[in-house]
Amino acid sequence: MASTPNGLARIETHGKKHENGICHDDSAAPVRAQTIDELHSLQRKRSAPTTPIKEGAASAFAAALSEEERQRQQLQSISASLASLTRETGPKVVKGDPARKGEAAAKGAPSPQPQPHHHHHHPHVTPTISVSDSSLKFTHVLYNLSPAELYEQAIKYEKGSFITSTGALATLSGAKTGRSPRDKRVVKDEAAAQELWWGKGSPNIEMDEHTFLTNRERAVDYLNSLDKVFVNDQFLNWDSENRIKVRIISARAYHSLFMHNMCIRPTEEELEEFGTPDFTIYNAGQFPCNRYTHYMTSSTSVDINLARREMVILGTQYAGEMKKGLFGVMHYLMPRRGILSLHSGCNMGKQGDVALFFGLSGTGKTTLSTDHNRLLIGDDEHCWSDSGVSNIEGGCYAKCIDLSREKEPDIWNAIKFGTVLENVVFDEHTREVDYTDKSVTENTRAAYPIEYIPNAKIPCVGPHPKNVILLACDAFGVLPPVSKLNLAQTMYHFISGYTALVAGTEDGIKEPQATFSACFGAAFIMLHPTKYAAMLAEKMQKYSATGWLVNTGWSGGRYGVGKRIKLPYTRKIIDAIHSGELLTANYKKTEVFGLEIPTEIDGVPSEILDPINTWTDKGAYKETLLKLAGLFKKNFEVFANYKIGGDSSLTDEILAAGPNF
Ligand SMILES: Nc1ncnc2c1ncn2[C@@H]1O[C@H](COP(=O)(O)OP(=O)(O)O)[C@@H](O)[C@H]1O
Ligand SMILES: C=C(OP(=O)(O)O)C(=O)O
Ligand SMILES: [Ca+2]
Ligand SMILES: [Mn+2]
Structure with a gap:
C-alpha cells in the first residue's frame, strides 16, 4: 500500500482489481463528456435522415445531395409563405429552435439565405422597400415538431401550459374560448360573388381583396417579428384522390400541437414530397386586427381568401377557428368535385354498415360516434363521394364538461400524453383535472389524434x-x-x-x-x-x-x-x-x-x-x-x-x- 507524505494510506479510487478480475468499485465507466453541456448533447440522438441512403457509393452521394437540396427547397417554400407582399424578398428563415443556438450548424443544417420571392401580382401597387430591419433578422422555423418537442415549447414559453396527471397538455386559449362567427369574413371577388352564399342567414361576411391583404400583411409582419414560428405541413381528407395539403403558420406551440392532432399527419416520405401547400393559414391570433381597417368591427377577424387559398387569423387564439375555418374551405372545394362535405360524425359496424351523425354543437356527434362496439371513422367533418365516406381530419375535438370515465370511457382514456386540453381547471399540486369546473369556460375541450380511440378505423374511410x-x-x-x-x-x-x-x-x-x-x-x-x-x-x-x-x-x-x-x-x-x-x-x-x-x-x-x-x-x-x-x-x-x-x-x-x- 502506497504512503502519502503525511504517512496516511492513499485511498485508491479506480483500477483496483480483485483476484477474480472483477472490479468492485461501484461506479460505472465514466461518461464521455467534459462538461455538462456536452453531457446534455449526448442525451439527444440525432434523428435518422429522412431520405434513406440508397445502396452503392454513387447513389449514396446523390441521396446526401438531394437531402440538402430538399431542405433548401423546404426553407425556400416557407420563406415564400412568410413573404411580405410589399417588400421584395421573403424573410430569412432558418430551421431550429433559437434557444438552441449553434446546434443547427452542428447538425449540418444549410446556412440560411434570403430567398428571392416572386410575389403574386395584385392591383394595389405598393412601393418596394428593398432594405428593411426585418430583412436583417432571422425567423426561426420550428417545422412539424413532435408532440414532445411542442410540450417543451409550450411549457417553457406559454403561460397557462401544464402537464396534467394523465399526461395531457393543459392550455389556455386566452380571451376567446369559442369561435367568433360574427368576425368570419370571406373575400367577395367576382367569382365568389357568383358562387358563394351571401346575405341573410349566410355565414360569409364580405370583405374586399385589399382589406384581406392589409390583414394578411399585419399577420405576416407580426409572425416575422417573432424569434420563432411554428410551421405544420399536413393533409386534409383520408380520400387520397381528394387530399388537400395544408400549411399552418402559427406563433404558439399550443396551435401547432392542436393542428398536429386535428389534421392528418404525413409520414416522413409524404413530407419529403410535400412541395407547395394547397392552402395556408396565417395564425397571428395574439395580435389584434386594426379597427381603423375597413370592415373591421372588433379586434378579431378570421379571413378567408379562396382565390389566394389563404386564411388569416387576428385577435383570437381559440384553436377551433383553424379547424372549422379549413372545414369551410372544404365546403367550397369538395362540392366542385361532386363530393358532399358533411358536418357529421361517422362510424361503421363490424359488418361494414356506416352511419352518419349530423347535429349542431353539443347534440352528440362526438359522443355517439365514439362507440365501443363500432369503428370510429371520425367525429365531426366528412366527405361523401362516389366511392364512399372519408374523414377530413386526423383527430377528434371532444367536449370535456362533466366528462365521466363511466359514461364515456373511450374519450376519457384518450386524454393522455399528446392530447391538448383547453381551458380546463386542475388541482395545483396533483394536476388532476376537475371536469365539472366551469371557471374558465363551459366549452372545455380535448383535441386528440383519432388513433387514441382504440377502435378507430384507419384509414378513416368507409362504404356508403x-x-x-x-x-x-x-x-x-x-x-x-x-x-x-x-x-x-x-x-x-x-x-x-x-x-x-x-x-x-x-x-x-x-x-x-x-x-x-x-x-x-x-x-x-x-x-x-x-x-x-x-x-x-x-x-x-x-x-x-x-x-x-x-x-x-x-x-x-x-x-x-x-x-x-x-x-x-x-x-x-x-x-x-x-x-x-x-x-x-x-x-x-x-x-x-x-x-x-x-x-x-x-x-x-x-x-x-x-x-x-x-x-x-x-x-x-x-x-x-x-x-x-x-x-x-x-x-x-x-x-x-x-x-x-x-x-x-x-x-x-x-x-x-x-x-x-
Ligand atoms: N342523451 C345524450 N346523448 C348525447 N349526448 C348527451 C346525452 N346526454 C348528455 N350528453 C352530453 O352532451 C354532450 C354532447 O356533446 P358532443 O358529443 O361533443 O356534441 P357535438 O360533437 O355534436 O358537438 C356531451 O357532453 C355528452 O356527454
Ligand atoms: C368545434 C366545434 O364543433 P362541435 O361543437 O360540433 O364539436 C365548433 O362548432 O366550434
Ligand atoms: Ca360544430
Ligand atoms: Mn363534436
Missing part, C-alpha cells in the same frame, strides 16, 4: 352510409327520442338544422333557445344550403340510406321541468338503428310534426318513446309543441322560394314534410 341520423338536443322536450324519416322529411330537417340549447350558464330556469342552422352547420357552409341538400338527397336515394331524427335533449317536460334523456337510453336507440331492429319495428304517427315513432325498443322504457306520455301537464305539452312547430315554420319560409334538386317535385314534398297545424 346506410343510416343518416339527425341529432337535435330539444330543450323544449317535445320531439320524440327517435323517429324514422322518409326522404322528404330527412331533407326538411336537414335544411332546418334545428337544436335548442339552454342559453347561459347561470342558475335559474331559462327559456330554451331554438337554433336553426341550415345543413346542421350554417356557420361552415360556403354555398347555398339547397346545393348541399340536393346532393344529400341524391346520394341517400342512390345508396338507399334511411334517415332518422334523434332527440338527445329533454324528456318529461321542457328544460327546468324535465331532464335530459339518459345517455345509455340514447345509446340503446342508436344501437337499434344500427342493428336494423328499428327498420322492422311497429310505428305510429305523431300529431303536428307527423313523425313516425316506434312503439318499442329493446332496453328503453316504452313510455318515453312518445313524449306526451312523459309530460304531466298535457296542456303545456300541446302548447310547447305548437310553439316549436311555429318556430320551424317561420324558419323555413326563406327556403320556400328555392328549388332543391333537378325537378320541383322533391321541393314540393320537402315543403309538405314540415309540421302541419
Whole structure:
C-alpha cells in the first residue's frame, strides 16, 4: 500500500482489481463528456435522415445531395409563405429552435439565405422597400415538431401550459374560448360573388381583396417579428384522390400541437414530397386586427381568401377557428368535385354498415360516434363521394364538461400524453383535472389524434352510409327520442338544422333557445344550403340510406321541468338503428310534426318513446309543441322560394314534410 507524505494510506479510487478480475468499485465507466453541456448533447440522438441512403457509393452521394437540396427547397417554400407582399424578398428563415443556438450548424443544417420571392401580382401597387430591419433578422422555423418537442415549447414559453396527471397538455386559449362567427369574413371577388352564399342567414361576411391583404400583411409582419414560428405541413381528407395539403403558420406551440392532432399527419416520405401547400393559414391570433381597417368591427377577424387559398387569423387564439375555418374551405372545394362535405360524425359496424351523425354543437356527434362496439371513422367533418365516406381530419375535438370515465370511457382514456386540453381547471399540486369546473369556460375541450380511440378505423374511410341520423338536443322536450324519416322529411330537417340549447350558464330556469342552422352547420357552409341538400338527397336515394331524427335533449317536460334523456337510453336507440331492429319495428304517427315513432325498443322504457306520455301537464305539452312547430315554420319560409334538386317535385314534398297545424 502506497504512503502519502503525511504517512496516511492513499485511498485508491479506480483500477483496483480483485483476484477474480472483477472490479468492485461501484461506479460505472465514466461518461464521455467534459462538461455538462456536452453531457446534455449526448442525451439527444440525432434523428435518422429522412431520405434513406440508397445502396452503392454513387447513389449514396446523390441521396446526401438531394437531402440538402430538399431542405433548401423546404426553407425556400416557407420563406415564400412568410413573404411580405410589399417588400421584395421573403424573410430569412432558418430551421431550429433559437434557444438552441449553434446546434443547427452542428447538425449540418444549410446556412440560411434570403430567398428571392416572386410575389403574386395584385392591383394595389405598393412601393418596394428593398432594405428593411426585418430583412436583417432571422425567423426561426420550428417545422412539424413532435408532440414532445411542442410540450417543451409550450411549457417553457406559454403561460397557462401544464402537464396534467394523465399526461395531457393543459392550455389556455386566452380571451376567446369559442369561435367568433360574427368576425368570419370571406373575400367577395367576382367569382365568389357568383358562387358563394351571401346575405341573410349566410355565414360569409364580405370583405374586399385589399382589406384581406392589409390583414394578411399585419399577420405576416407580426409572425416575422417573432424569434420563432411554428410551421405544420399536413393533409386534409383520408380520400387520397381528394387530399388537400395544408400549411399552418402559427406563433404558439399550443396551435401547432392542436393542428398536429386535428389534421392528418404525413409520414416522413409524404413530407419529403410535400412541395407547395394547397392552402395556408396565417395564425397571428395574439395580435389584434386594426379597427381603423375597413370592415373591421372588433379586434378579431378570421379571413378567408379562396382565390389566394389563404386564411388569416387576428385577435383570437381559440384553436377551433383553424379547424372549422379549413372545414369551410372544404365546403367550397369538395362540392366542385361532386363530393358532399358533411358536418357529421361517422362510424361503421363490424359488418361494414356506416352511419352518419349530423347535429349542431353539443347534440352528440362526438359522443355517439365514439362507440365501443363500432369503428370510429371520425367525429365531426366528412366527405361523401362516389366511392364512399372519408374523414377530413386526423383527430377528434371532444367536449370535456362533466366528462365521466363511466359514461364515456373511450374519450376519457384518450386524454393522455399528446392530447391538448383547453381551458380546463386542475388541482395545483396533483394536476388532476376537475371536469365539472366551469371557471374558465363551459366549452372545455380535448383535441386528440383519432388513433387514441382504440377502435378507430384507419384509414378513416368507409362504404356508403346506410343510416343518416339527425341529432337535435330539444330543450323544449317535445320531439320524440327517435323517429324514422322518409326522404322528404330527412331533407326538411336537414335544411332546418334545428337544436335548442339552454342559453347561459347561470342558475335559474331559462327559456330554451331554438337554433336553426341550415345543413346542421350554417356557420361552415360556403354555398347555398339547397346545393348541399340536393346532393344529400341524391346520394341517400342512390345508396338507399334511411334517415332518422334523434332527440338527445329533454324528456318529461321542457328544460327546468324535465331532464335530459339518459345517455345509455340514447345509446340503446342508436344501437337499434344500427342493428336494423328499428327498420322492422311497429310505428305510429305523431300529431303536428307527423313523425313516425316506434312503439318499442329493446332496453328503453316504452313510455318515453312518445313524449306526451312523459309530460304531466298535457296542456303545456300541446302548447310547447305548437310553439316549436311555429318556430320551424317561420324558419323555413326563406327556403320556400328555392328549388332543391333537378325537378320541383322533391321541393314540393320537402315543403309538405314540415309540421302541419
Ligand atoms: N342523451 C345524450 N346523448 C348525447 N349526448 C348527451 C346525452 N346526454 C348528455 N350528453 C352530453 O352532451 C354532450 C354532447 O356533446 P358532443 O358529443 O361533443 O356534441 P357535438 O360533437 O355534436 O358537438 C356531451 O357532453 C355528452 O356527454
Ligand atoms: C368545434 C366545434 O364543433 P362541435 O361543437 O360540433 O364539436 C365548433 O362548432 O366550434
Ligand atoms: Ca360544430
Ligand atoms: Mn363534436
